[in-house]
Amino acid sequence: GNSVTQMEGPVTLSEEAFLTINCTYTATGYPSLFWYVQYPGEGLQLLLKATKADDKGSNKGFEATYRKETTSFHLEKGSVQVSDSAVYFCALATGGFKTIFGAGTRLFVKA
Amino acid sequence: GAVVSQHPSRVICKSGTSVKIECRSLDFQATTMFWYRQFPKQSLMLMATSNEGSKATYEQGVEKDKFLINHASLTLSTLTVTSAHPEDSSFYICSADNQGLSQETQYFGPGTRLLVL
Numbered sequence: 193g194n195s196v197t198q199m200e201g202p203v204t205l206s207e208e209a210f211l212t213i214n215c216t217y218t219a220t221g222y223p224s225l226f227w228y229v230q231y232p233g234e235g236l237q238l239l240l241k242a243t244k245a246d247d248k249g250s251n252k253g254f255e256a257t258y259r260k261e262t263t264s265f266h267l268e269k270g271s272v273q274v275s276d277s278a279v280y281f282c283a284l285a286t287g288g289f290k291t292i293f294g295a296g297t298r299l300f301v302k303a
Numbered sequence: 304g305a306v307v308s309q310h311p312s313r314v315i316c317k318s319g320t321s322v323k324i325e326c327r328s329l330d331f332q333a334t335t336m337f338w339y340r341q342f343p344k345q346s347l348m349l350m351a352t353s354n355e356g357s358k359a360t361y362e363q364g365v366e367k368d369k370f371l372i373n374h375a376s377l378t379l380s381t382l383t384v385t386s387a388h389p390e391d392s393s394f395y396i397c398s399a400d401n402q403g404l405s406q407e408t409q410y411f412g413p414g415t416r417l418l419v420l
C-alpha cells in the first residue's frame with residue numbers, strides 16, 4: 193500500500209543553518225506530494241506541494257523537488273530561523289483528498 | 304485564507320461516557336471533511352471521510368458504531384466517541400477541503416486532545 197517515511201526527529205539546528213528533512217514514499221500511480229507544518233498549539237498548514245515528477249514546490253524559503261526516480265521529496269531551507277521551529281509532515285495524496293502522512297519531524301532552531 | 308476550527312480543544316472524560324467534537328469551516332463551505340487520529344509521535348491516521356448529507360466512509364479497522372460522524376451542513380461535521388475508554392485517548396484532528404481555492408489541499412483544524420480516565 194501507499195506509505196510515507198520521513199526522518200526521525202527531533203532535529204536541532206542553530207539559526208541560519210541549512211536544513212534538510214528527508215522524505216521518501218511508496219505509492220501506486222502518480223501521487224501528489226506535500227509538506228505540512230504544525231506550529232506549537234496550531235493546526236497543520238500546507239507549506240508546499242508538487243503534483244508531478246520534477247516539479248519543485250517552494251514557500252517561505254523552503255523547497256522540495258518531486259523525484260520520481262528516487263521516490264523522494266526532501267524538504268530543504270538554506271537558512272533557518274527560530275520561527276521555523278515546528279513539526280513538519282511529509283504527505284502524499286492519490287486521487288482526490290485522501291492523504292497519507294509521515295510520522296512528522298520536529299525541528300528546533302536555537303538562537 | 305481558509306480557517307477550520309475545532310471544539311473543544313481539550314476534553315477529559317470518565318470511561319463509559321460519550322464525547323462530541325465539532326469541526327467547523329469558518330469562511331468557506333466544505334463538501335468533504337476528514338477525521339484523523341494522531342497518537343504521540345506517530346502519523347496522522349485517517350479515520351473517516353465525511354460528506355455533507357450522506358453517510359461517512361470509514362477506513363478499515365475503524366468502528367463506525369464507536370466513532371459516529373455527522374456532517375449535517377457544509378460548514379459543520381461532528382465526531383462522537385461513544386462509550387469512551389482509556390484506549391480512545393488521543394489527538395483528533397479534522398480537515399476540510401476547499402475546492403474553490405485548490406484541489407487536493409486540505410485545511411486543518413487545531414485538533415482536540417481527548418483523555419479518557
